């Protein structure tokens with residue numbers, strides 16, 4: 001006899017755990033099926049060095065920002081150990097000397113730091129911050145909005161579209177224009193409109209290219225910057241990012257503990273191979289080992305190619321949907337480098353190995369927009385960047401749980417290697433890439449190389465094959481304009497429902513993903529619960545047509 005539940009959640013990443021917690025909280029007997037030996041997915045804290053288990057790294061994702069207080073409070077995450085330390089400033093030490101710090105919420109100190117490089121930019125900075133805050137007021141709530149099915153003439157969809165338009169009726173011509181700029185411009189062109197110094201522009205451009213297969217001169221990167229700037233770690237400080245105590249794995253652990261407290265069962269080492277569909281309705285799942293588990297509600301949180309093409313199967317899906325998922329863009333060219341250090345970097349521009357403010361935020365290697373662009377052009381030409389850029393952080397500036405006293409962890413989020421490096425491990429080339437990255441930091445902090453005790457380099461192949469991040473994309477799919485809002489993951493299916501009745505979708509490939517925000521999981525559970533309450537079982541199965549490629 002197959003085991004039966006009210007709801008199955010496929011994938012024990014943070015979104016799967018959030019979905020399960022909400023389903024169980026509403027009374028559904030829920031099981032999470034996770035393929036790996038642990039939950040968390042890309043939110044994971046691990047000890048990658050067997051001979052030094054006392055060092056733990058937040059192996060992939062590294063900072064919190066976008067999780068809304070609703071989820072944090074509903075799941076009582078604080079009582080399950082969720083603690084976040086707000087980050088310090090952006091910091092860049094320049095190879096030619098000097099440094100810059102940019103503070104999220106200290107206008108006076110921002111002025112002093114930026115004025116060293118440009119008085120004009122120092123004066124403009126408060127206006128830039130206010131401009132971004134104004135846009136965040138519009139875009140922030142949009143993250144919690146279920147995208148309407150734009151273009152559909154069905155009464156329910158038309159109401160959704162009209163409701164969205166009504167909610168934004170107060171927007172002024174100017175705000176619409178600014179949002180349009182943000183959606184269509186490159187971060188480089190946008191920053192050129194505001195600032196003059198290459199130091200300031202380099203620092204501000206980083207958020208426009210994080211995790212993105214696009215250099216700062218590509219249209220759409222201005223929006224990526226906004227996505228990374230509208231966050232709120234729950235304390236009302238917009239754009240502030242924070243380090244969770246215990247690394248990102250501790251966030252997933254807190255959600256898992258909340259889910260269990262609501263009665264969720266979590267099965268590890270349980271890879272799902274197929275979603276069972278019968279008469280257009282989901283019936284359960286089959287595991288790799290052949291076991292079947294039945295449920296009338298299934299939430300998948302896997303990459304869309306895995307979830308739909310591999311597990312649901314093209315025969316159970318409409319042709320246009322299959323075509324859209326096949327053309328889903330899922331590149332990043334990201335390499336994560338995790339280092340254990342015997343001491344903090346001693347920057348020539350700001351000497352000292354004692355903990356100082358510039359160690360507490362982003363420790364960047366992105367001295368100018370041109371530097372970042374060069375790294376992208378190398379990768380686009382099919383080579384790993386000769387001089388990669390990095391968004392570095394030292395979580396142990398606050399978090400004492402990750403390594404022995406006196407030592408530190410440095411987490412380097414670096415770009416780019418070629419987009420097709422998900423096909424082969426490229427192990428030796430990744431090590432050489434890491435060497436070059438380390439050299440760049442050593443140029444500005446000459447104790448750096450010698451301070452490295454252990455290193456761990458995770459490239460696109462490992463991200464795909466070990467963590468299920470197809471193509472190595474960090475968000476289950478690029479945040480490019482054609483993959484946002486009502487297009488995420490496919491037009492007509494942005495409401496966390498799928499073409500299969502009873503099957504819901506809540507991975508980072510839906511609206512508000514990516515990032516460790518939990519919103520996709522929360523929305524998928526809400527959609528499932530709303531349908532259960534209304535006696536529906538999700539979207540009525542559309543007329544299934546044979547799949548064809550474009």
Ligand SMILES: Cc1cc2nc3c(=O)[nH]c(=O)nc-3n(C[C@H](O)[C@H](O)[C@H](O)COP(=O)(O)OP(=O)(O)OC[C@H]3O[C@@H](n4cnc5c(N)ncnc54)[C@H](O)[C@@H]3O)c2cc1C
Nearest residue numbers: 011013014015035041042061062063272468508514515516
């Ligand atoms: C290098 C890197 C850095 C990042 N940095 C940040 C950051 O600093 N801040 C931030 O907010 N976001 C960051 N992100 C993005 C963020 O981590 C992801 O968007 C998010 O964690 C994805 O969560 P998810 O639950 O949607 O999917 P996942 O975390 O991918 O979870 C999916 C789960 O499904 C499991 N699974 C896969 N196949 C199967 C199967 N067949 N059967 C059962 N289970 C299966 C996987 O093992 C995994 O546990 C980063 C990502 C990466 C890769």
